[in-house]
Amino acid sequence: MMNVFDILQERGYIAQTTHEEEIRELLGKESVTFYIGFDPTADSLHVGHFIAMMFMAHMQRGGHRPIALVGGGTAMIGDPSGRTDMRQMLTKEKIEHNVSCIKEQLGKFIDFSNDRALIVNNADWLLDLNYVDFLREVGTHFSVNRMLTAECFKQRLEKGLSFLEFNYMLMQGYDFYVLNEKYGCKMQLGGNDQWSNMIAGMELIRRKTGKQAYAMTCTLLTNSEGNKMGKTAKGAVWLDPEKTSPYEFYQYWRNVDDAEVNQCLRLLTFIPMDEVKRLSALEGAEINEAKKALAFEVTKLVHGEEEARKAEEASAALFGSGGDLESMPTTELERSTFIEGIGILNLLTQVGLTKSNGEARRLITQGGISIDDNQINDPSTIITLNDFQDDKLIVRKGKKVYHQIKLV
Structure with missing residues (x-):
């Protein structure tokens, strides 16, 4: 059976690892318990979480045991990673509702039967912590100077980082420690933006127990411009x-x-x-x-x-060519119009889908125009005879407005 590390590497999941050779060897010789965290900031996961869920699913298929950690406790604080402002504060009731929704979605990707995977909520150990005891037991192992060099904090220092959020790294590190002690969790997986927090948890385990833990991050899903997809x-x-x-x-x-x-x-x-x-x-x-x-x-x-x-x-x-398009609004245009081509802005305005070229440009830049199911992203696009199939093409505006253009 192929080592899951090689599968993940071949498919392009792995961005960073703490101990590449050791992790590959470990995943090849034993069933490893690992975890990924999901903060319940909404009552649904989105495409941004999808890659992490696939990461978990590949690991489980490779014989390893996932822990899906739902952050009912850390959501009370808010992760500053990748943020230029402070996250909205959620009520305890709203967080609990979001947690229940997310659990159901995770079940579509991960097999939780017969203890093959676990869902746990860090509210179970974080919300009842004594703050002074936590500082003495956990805070003593963290260097403020080192924390301030972490990428998740650096980008916030200029605009202001609250002390509330500054605690997040300690809490996530403590999560890893608790899961290690309670479930034998040896590895944390997550997005590349979580690297600093993952290292913090790994170091806390080493300092408190002397045991080796590992971290591995997955590639973020981005488009050709480098922006997050979804x-x-x-x-x-x-x-x-x-x-x-x-x-x-x-x-x-x-x-x-x-x-x-x-x-x-x-x-x-x-x-x-x-x-x-x-x-x-x-x-x-x-x-x-x-x-x-x-x-x-x-x-x-x-x-x-x-x-x-x-x-x-x-x-x-x-x-498709077999679809019934008779009831769709249709404009007939001369074939000669498209020999040299017509700009997409002019075309949208000419067939009445937009009132002006300015409106057409705005729709395109917002991703609101598609031709034959292909999104148009460039307002300077020229439509020619090559874009027609069987002398017709279909323009979609938004999600529900369709218009057929026929050549005559």
């Missing part, structure tokens, strides 16, 4: 079907840029790597085959095969 003009892409419908979820992945297909297939599906390489090598119109495979597989993982099939069929009905 945002639309409407907001975050949620895993909760009430917040982002299975169809909208499917369409998000169906419309990713060509340059992002390979990364998404590797990190967000279980498609074998040989097939990932084949799909990623497709070019031109054929890349749509890869995007359809990506959209179906990701939607199936999150919403189940039935919902994925429905989303696929709905998309095909709108954009």
Whole structure:
């Protein structure tokens, strides 16, 4: 059986490790208990959490035991990592509600039967801590000078870092220590932005017990511009079907840029790597085959095969050649208009989808325009005869407005 470390490395998950060779050897010779933390700042996880859940799922398939740590206690403080401002303070009741919602979503990715995985809430040990005892038992092992060099704090010092948030690193480090003592948890996994907090927990275990622990971070899911994926003009892409419908979820992945297909297939599906390489090598119109495979597989993982099939069929009905398009608003334009091409801004205004080129430009920059299920991101795009299939193309504005353009 292939070492899960090699699988993770081949698929591009691993960003940093504390002890690469030791971790690979450890994962190859025993079942390792590891954890990933999820702070319940909302009542649903979103695409940003998806890669961490896949990280866990690969590890479990490799014979290792996940602990999904839901941060009911740390959410009372708020993680300053990756933030330029202080997080909103949540009530205890709101946090408890969010925790229950997140537990249900995690169950779609991780097998919790027969003690194969655990869900624990750090509120169970953090909320009843005596502060003076905590400072004496834990705070004494942390150097303020060293903490201030951590990336998660450095970017906040200029605008102001509250003492409340300054405690977060101690609390996350203590989480790792508690899980190590209670469940034999040897490894923490997480996003690359959590590196400083993970090292802090590893060091706390070493100082208090003398035992070796490990940390491994996963790649953040980013687009070709280096920005985090999972945002639309409407907001975050949620895993909760009430917040982002299975169809909208499917369409998000169906419309990713060509340059992002390979990364998404590797990190967000279980498609074998040989097939990932084949799909990623497709070019031109054929890349749509890869995007359809990506959209179906990701939607199936999150919403189940039935919902994925429905989303696929709905998309095909709108954009496939066999769909019934008779009731769709249609504009007929002369073929000669597209011989040299027409700018997308002019086209949107000409067919009545926008009132002005300025409105058209704003919609495009917000990700609100697609042609034949491919999102348009460049306002200077020129539409030519090559963009038509069977003398027609379909423009979508937002999520629900469709317009067919026919050549005459």
